[in-house]
Amino acid sequence: MATSSYKRHLAKTITWRIVGTLDTIVLSWIITGNPLTGLKIGAAEVITKMLLYYLHERVWFNIGIKESRKRHIYKTFTWRAIGTLDTILLSWFISGNPLTGLQIGVAEVITKMILYYFHERTWYRINFGLDRRRERKSWKKTS
Template identity: 70%
Template sequence: MSKLGGHKRHIAKAITWRIVGTIDTIVLSWIISGNPITGLKIGFAEVVTKMGLYYLHERLWFKSGVLNSNQRHLLKTITWRVLGTLDTMVLAWLISGNPLTGFKIGLAEVLTKMLLYYLHETIWYRSNFGLDERSRQHG
């Protein structure tokens, strides 16, 4: 894989995941806070923080050397969800002004985003976008 190809792939993955993740955050935040504006504020604040965090997460996993696809998908899902949940809880607390709201939104996201992330990662694993060769199985 060329260095540029890996970056292009990881940037594309970060963008597609952020679209899915932002929609999920907006909906959950709206339902839990009862306020659609709060949902939008939390969702859009995450666009900035999560894009950077996701890109760094992808780069670290790219260099990790874990090649077994099932183990890799599961470990990436868990590590990303821990990082993402902490980010969501802090942002939701700051934006809503209520630490319990932040906790509830973060807890709800653990369930929805684990499933969504696993599906996203599985789809990308099957894709050759940004790969010069498929002999090395990196996501």
């Protein structure tokens, strides 16, 4: 496997974490009414979610589903299941209230799935870390 694919997965991890953390902070703040709680939950997620997202990307890199829209939808659902469970547990731990954790987790199911789908579609159009796809495009132009 090319080293550049690892760079791509790290770049996707970082960009998604920025989007996801901002979403979590805002939702947590709205649900708890406390901006500090939102910041604490968002900060905790930076660590757990980056690790989980990177592992998710590595697994999906080796899965044989090639058609992009189906692949992105499947990835959206698998990532959301992992991400929501992580958010529920962290929110419960930080707020001390299991209902708060559940409310934040359920709210972000909707916002994060929409945001994640568009994140995937955007990265699908970017060649960074995909030497093979870039080479194929170059080959087609010269034929």
